[in-house]
Amino acid sequence: MKTFARYVGIYGALWKNSVAREMSFKSNFLLWILVELLWFGLQLSFISVLYLHTEHIGTWTKWQVVMLIGGSHFIQQIFQAFFLVNCTNLSELVRTGKLDFLLLLPVNTRFIVSLRQVDLGAFVNASSAVGLMVYAAHQLHLVPSLLQVLGFLALCVTGVAIHYCLMFLLASISFWTVRAQGIVWGYYNLFNIARMPDEAFRGLFKAVFTFALPMLLVSNVPVRLLADKLSSPAPVFLLLAMSVVCFCVSEWGWRASMRRYTSASS
Amino acid sequence: MGDTLGAKRSAMKKYWHVLNIGIQNNLTYRLNFLARAVFGLIPLVAILYVWQKIYSGNGAGSTVGTYSLAQMISYYLLTTVVDALTAVNEDDWQIAADIKDGNISQFLLKPIDYLWYRLCLFLSGRVTYLAVAATPLAIFILYLHQYFVLPPNWTAFGAFLISTALTALLQFFMSYTMAMLAFWVLEVSTFIFILFAFEYLASGHLFPLDILPHGLEQALFLTPFPYQLYFPVSIYMGKAVGMDLIRGLLIQGLWVIAAYGLARFAWRRGIKHYSAVGG
Numbered sequence: 001m002k003t004f005a006r007y008v009g010i011y012g013a014l015w016k017n018s019v020a021r022e023m024s025f026k027s028n029f030l031l032w033i034l035v036e037l038l039w040f041g042l043q044l045s046f047i048s049v050l051y052l053h054t055e056h057i058g059t060w061t062k063w064q065v066v067m068l069i070g071g072s073h074f075i076q077q078i079f080q081a082f083f084l085v086n087c088t089n090l091s092e093l094v095r096t097g098k099l100d101f102l103l104l105l106p107v108n109t110r111f112i113v114s115l116r117q118v119d120l121g122a123f124v125n126a127s128s129a130v131g132l133m134v135y136a137a138h139q140l141h142l143v144p145s146l147l148q149v150l151g152f153l154a155l156c157v158t159g160v161a162i163h164y165c166l167m168f169l170l171a172s173i174s175f176w177t178v179r180a181q182g183i184v185w186g187y188y189n190l191f192n193i194a195r196m197p198d199e200a201f202r203g204l205f206k207a208v209f210t211f212a213l214p215m216l217l218v219s220n221v222p223v224r225l226l227a228d229k230l231s232s233p234a235p236v237f238l239l240l241a242m243s244v245v246c247f248c249v250s251e252w253g254w255r256a257s258m259r260r261y262t263s264a265s266s
Numbered sequence: 267m268g269d270t271l272g273a274k275r276s277a278m279k280k281y282w283h284v285l286n287i288g289i290q291n292n293l294t295y296r297l298n299f300l301a302r303a304v305f306g307l308i309p310l311v312a313i314l315y316v317w318q319k320i321y322s323g324n325g326a327g328s329t330v331g332t333y334s335l336a337q338m339i340s341y342y343l344l345t346t347v348v349d350a351l352t353a354v355n356e357d358d359w360q361i362a363a364d365i366k367d368g369n370i371s372q373f374l375l376k377p378i379d380y381l382w383y384r385l386c387l388f389l390s391g392r393v394t395y396l397a398v399a400a401t402p403l404a405i406f407i408l409y410l411h412q413y414f415v416l417p418p419n420w421t422a423f424g425a426f427l428i429s430t431a432l433t434a435l436l437q438f439f440m441s442y443t444m445a446m447l448a449f450w451v452l453e454v455s456t457f458i459f460i461l462f463a464f465e466y467l468a469s470g471h472l473f474p475l476d477i478l479p480h481g482l483e484q485a486l487f488l489t490p491f492p493y494q495l496y497f498p499v500s501i502y503m504g505k506a507v508g509m510d511l512i513r514g515l516l517i518q519g520l521w522v523i524a525a526y527g528l529a530r531f532a533w534r535r536g537i538k539h540y541s542a543v544g545g
Contacts, residue, residue, distance in 0.1 A: 031456035038463040046472045053330040053477065054320045177297070186305030193312045200319040205311060 010107060011115060018118040029121055036077075036125040043069050043195065044132075058199025063139040064227050065197055070133035071226070072195035072219035074126050075156050079163040081122035086114050087167045088185070091174030097263045110254055114168065137226075144226050152226045155236065158243045159218035165243075165250035166213060172250075175257040194219045214242040280378060281386050288390025296398050303350075303399035307406055310346060313472075314339055331477035337503070339413040341474050344499045347407075349471075350392075350399055352434035352495075354441040357388050361445035362454045365536070374537070381442065381529060388438050418504035425511055429498035432518045437494055439525035446529070449536030464489075470496030476505070490521040 022029050047069060051062040060068070090113060093099040102112050137144065144152070167187050193209055198220040201209070209215045217239045224230045292299070321328055321335040330338065361384060364370050373380045407414055417423040444461055447454045466472065468491035475483050475496050486492055497514055500506050506514050 025453070028453050028456065031453075031460075035456050035459045035463070038460060042463055042467050042472070045467060049473050049478065050316070050320065052479075054324055056323055057316060057319050058323070183298075183301050186301050189305045189309050192309035196312050196316055200316040201312070202315070205315065 007107070007111065010112075014116060015118055018120065021117075022120050033121045033124050036121070037128060040073055040125070040128065040132075043073075057197050059229070060197040060199060061140075063136045064223075064229065067133050067136040067140070067227055068197060068219060068223045069195050070129045070136060071152075071156070071223040072191070074129035074133070075159040075163070075219050075222075076191050076194070077122045077126035077129060078156065079160045081119050081126065082160070083114060083164045083167070084122075085117045085119055087164075087171045089116075090168075090171040094174045094261070099261065100263050109258070110251075114164070133226075140227065142227060144228075148226055151236075152222045155222035155225060155239060158239055159222060162214060162218050162239075162243050162246050165246040169246075169250040169253045172253050172257040175260045190215050210238075211242075214239065214246070217242060281382055284378075284383055284386040285390050288387040289394055292391055292394035296394070299395050299398040300402070303395070303402050307346075307402065310342060314342060331474070333474065333477065336413045337415070338474070339410060340415045341499060341503065343407055343410060343414055344502055345471060345495055346403065348430055348433065348495055348498050350396060350403060351430055352392070352437050354388065354437050355391050355395065357384060357391065357438065358441040358445045358458050359455070360387075361442060362448035362458075365445070365448040365540070366452070370540070381533065384442060385438060388434075392434070415503070417502050422501055422504055422507070425506075425515065426498055426502040429501050429515060429518060432515070432522050433494055433498050435522045436490060436518070436525055439522065439529045440490070440494075443525060443529045443532050446532035446536050449532075449539050465491055465494055468492065469494040470499065474499075476500075490525070493518040493521050 044066065047062070047065050050057070051065075055061070057065065093102065093113070099113075103109055105112055170183055170187055173183055190209075190213060193215040196216075198206075198216045201216060206216065210217060217235065221230075221235045221239045225236065230236070317330075317338050318335065320330070321338075324330075327334075333341065370380060373383065417426060440461070441458075444458055445454060447457055451457070468475075468486050468489060470492060475486055475492055478486070493514075497506070497518060501511060501514075
């Protein structure tokens, strides 16, 4: 219990740091929010163009897909708020040897590496995603029960955890090769799959992105739960199981990578 | 006369060296390029799956706009090829960094023009990227080869090549101009991303522009964006012919000249600002 309180205290201090950092570049902070809003709008316009030419993608109607995009944006932004910068920075920490300082701190290294910075703008963007989802639910005449909302939030947390575990695993590759940033940013492409309706996919592609990199689960399952589109609870259990698998693999990868760390020479 | 020719030749040689060094530099990061090329195909495959589902839902033989399913897939394959040939990779970030870190000071002293220097590096980047990305791209296209159409005739193919070259220049000059903002603001990445968002939508990256409502499509053609991707692809697919083709190429050429002029103008203004700060 004491350790937990200590970690909460440390995390509070990290937050204070991040707020101070962001507020020293206010206009930049606002501009990044604008950029994210634009890209969010871009995804929506793509969907509305698709639905100019069709009524359904599988069983997904237009407003259900809008909800899916909102849900996946929400998950992505929460992931971004807590983890993204830290994952992409790992290769820099390794390259410059700054990781030494973090290793010396009397805290769990993975904790400090993963949560060092908080991206506050992402919370603003997450709220725009919530706004969109509420609007889409209104269009669908959908009033989810409290239980559904809570379940949705819990599954979102699971989805964020999966994104984090996989990206952290990729970032750990930087212990093997110096320039892992390309690989880490490559992961960004996978977010594009997460916001597509799962029924569009078949065969090997679907298998890979369900059972290896569960992109087709992370946002489809929570949104299905919210939009009454779950015919059986199986996908929920699959999502939960995959998050456990991802966490174990990522922790194993991290430990194996750390053993290789020799620090920078200078 | 002989003197100017000699001067020209040595100038050519100078930039030839830049091109060479650029290629060698880029080859160091070939794995990065490969990762980018392979990862980049994943969202494309996803989009193709979604279209397939839409077509099968609409019934056999259905079309979207004027596109059959095969033509739609062909469209995306072509955008991937044109994109590989013309997209600006990290040039804009590098130029902005050069300005911010003061690296451009040396170019003010050297008998080398920064814009041509960067253009050479851009071209070398494209050559390297193609060399690395060719394999995954070729496998991908071969896999979908039944959808990969040939251009209707040689004229279309020739015009496609010209238009693709113009596209590359337009992409580069626009990015160069954007990067010039680094003279005035500390962080240019937000501005680059904002422009990129508009490019992504209005250049036909996400979907062919002619499936949009007609008025909207017309409005987009008043901007330079369709000439950054959609136009060469539409030539290849035989959608721009006769007078439309000639007029389109002319407009594209005008955009290239305008972007070049703007790039030069921004550089001159920036340098004044730069020396004022550097003292």
